[in-house]
Amino acid sequence: MNILKDLLDIHEPKLCAIHIVSDSFSVGDYVFVSKYGDAYPNDPWHVGIVNEIGIDRKGTFIRIYDAGVRTWRNAVKIDKETGDSILSAYANYR
Numbered sequence: 033m034n035i036l037k038d039l040l041d042i043h044e045p046k047l048c049a050i051h052i053v054s055d056s057f058s059v060g061d062y063v064f065v066s067k068y069g070d071a072y073p074n075d076p077w078h079v080g081i082v083n084e085i086g087i088d089r090k091g092t093f094i095r096i097y098d099a100g101v102r103t104w105r106n107a108v109k110i111d112k113e114t115g116d117s118i119l120s121a122y123a124n125y126r
Contacts (some may be wrong), residue, residue, distance in 0.1 A: 065104035
């Protein structure tokens with residue numbers, strides 16, 4: 033059972049790799065980010081606001097406010113309600 037993936041499927045956003053050329057993400061967007069594209073809840077993930085978009089040797093990345101220096105490469109834009117649903121489901125999942 034993958035609660036995070038189920039929540040994303042309910043709200044129908046598509047999890048996708050970030051491509052800076054497509055202008056699909058902007059600083060200030062509210063996003064769900066995951067280390068891997070499958071949104072497995074035991075993998076590193078975060079819900080927050082985009083602080084930085086950049087490119088390094090591995091490709092395009094984003095950084096999230098209050099998530100340290102970790103770079104994220106899989107993201108989907110969400111609204112505040114979806115973010116709150118993910119965070120509350122995770123609290124119940126643990």
